[in-house]
Amino acid sequence: MNQKITPSTVLLLIIPPFLWAGNAVLGRIVSDLVPPVTLNFLRWAIAFVILLPLGHSVFRRGSGLWADRKRYAVLGLLGIGLYNTLQYMALHTSTPINVTLVGASMPVWMLVIGLLFFGSRISGHQLAGAALSMSGVLVVLSHGQWQQLLALRFVAGDVFMIVATIIWAFYSWLLMHAGNEAEIRRNWATLLLAQISFGAVWSGGLAVGEWALTDARIHWSWGLAAALLYFAIGPAIVAFRCWGAGVRRVGPTVAGFFSNLTPLFAALMSSAFLGETPHAYHAVAFFFIVGGIVLSSRSRAVS
Template sequence: MKARTAILLTIPPLLWAGNAIVGRLVAHDVPPILLNFLRWAIAFILLLPFAGPIFRRGSGLWANWRRFTWLGLLGIGLYNALQYLALQSSTPINVTLVASGMPVWMMLTGWLFFGAGVSRRPVAGAVLSIAGVLLVLARGEWTHLMELRLVAGDIFMILATIAWSLYSWLLTRTTGPADIRGHWASFLLAQVAFGAAWSGLFAAGEAVISAAVIHWSWPLFAALLYVAIGPAIIAFRCWGAGVQQAGPAVAAFFVNLTPLFTALLSSLILGEAPKIYHAIAFILIIGGIIVSSGRAPARR
């Protein structure tokens, strides 16, 4: 794997770790589904000056609207909404740890729906990588694993992970129009446009069944800007480019860096120094990435 590809796939987990922490911090200030809609509405506005022409008549966007409808639903409408919903009842570290099952779900969805085979190297890489994640969860002592309790948020995150797996495979297994595919902002805006529409629809449903309101403040506004620019625009751009180069099965292992980054960021926020088990977990996760990327999985 090229260093550039590895960097592209490392940036999203770092930004998503911050997204999990921020999402938890504002959980009592804004309803989760509405938070997702506001995030992508801001991202839409920021991307519009760079890729507005895709909405012109005759653009490849309209000829391929079904493709972008699915990408927007899975990667933006469902994944992010379910993640914020998970953070209402679960902690950032638990949410990112549940998401560490991504390599397994990525292999399963690829095998079931996209004709991808499964070889020994990805399985071995998954074992190493998940071992590193479990080490973080256990805080260096395996007996702590017995204290883990799943909550509703963990179930929401499992569903989110499945949605993201399908989204990632769709990125590589379908072709898009040349006028959009060749420009990163256009390709991302096409997804955001449909994703924001899905998010708005879900937010409207949330407003009907929930009495939650927004508690506006400058910290909340800053949080919205962060989740719209970092974990949304920058992370999605890097993830899309990285998946195109490495493939979804290998890229999935980089998601396991998210709980490690979450633990480190939480430690920094709480003023606690990283522990030795963080370093060991990092080695295990990187080892899983190296092993899994040694050879592409076979195809049926």
């Protein structure tokens, strides 16, 4: 695999963290207006409608979608049905800064899952970089007080986000292992729509469960409608398109370190829109995370 990072690849991998940071901040803002699982379903249902005119050919008989339906069902479950649902659930009990900082453990899970399940080799620099990034996660989980780690004082949202991050790592690695999908890959819209089709079904089933088991309700407003459009177009369609293209160029391990930019963007947006000024321990966490990116970039694992 050619893992040379070009300016266009850097741009592809910077856009998703920026949009995902906005997703976390806006998700926190609307968390009292719509249940988290339902929010995820509405987001992807809208994305499906938007992409349908561009990628409807994926549903033709003989399309790679049907030959690889099991693969797309798994991709849809992991990347669309579970990851985003857990993230919105996390935002009900945690802040956007914390949620995105916990998500900065992504490089660790990319390395571990790549090694255990996909035969990827790990370099010393990547291990050291991942350790630094994980240290940043531990700083935010402990709120800068290390004794809290001994008491295992985790906010529920932080735990949800850790599970979501592991799921996203599996999703990213699976993107690298193509099936019989050459025709689908020729059009980015068909490739994404193939995943969303199954993902919307998974998230819809989860939403039905949410309404059956809880007192879920939606407080409709024009503001919520605008937020749903952003969720569908930005963090969903645009971010997934850029992330998929970036992962195929440099591999999940290298791409995973770019996800560490998300908490930086989230901190800036939270300060601007939510009045959540970052604390000193957030600055320490940023230091470790950026250090992990710099250190790991000195050597790239070969998948």
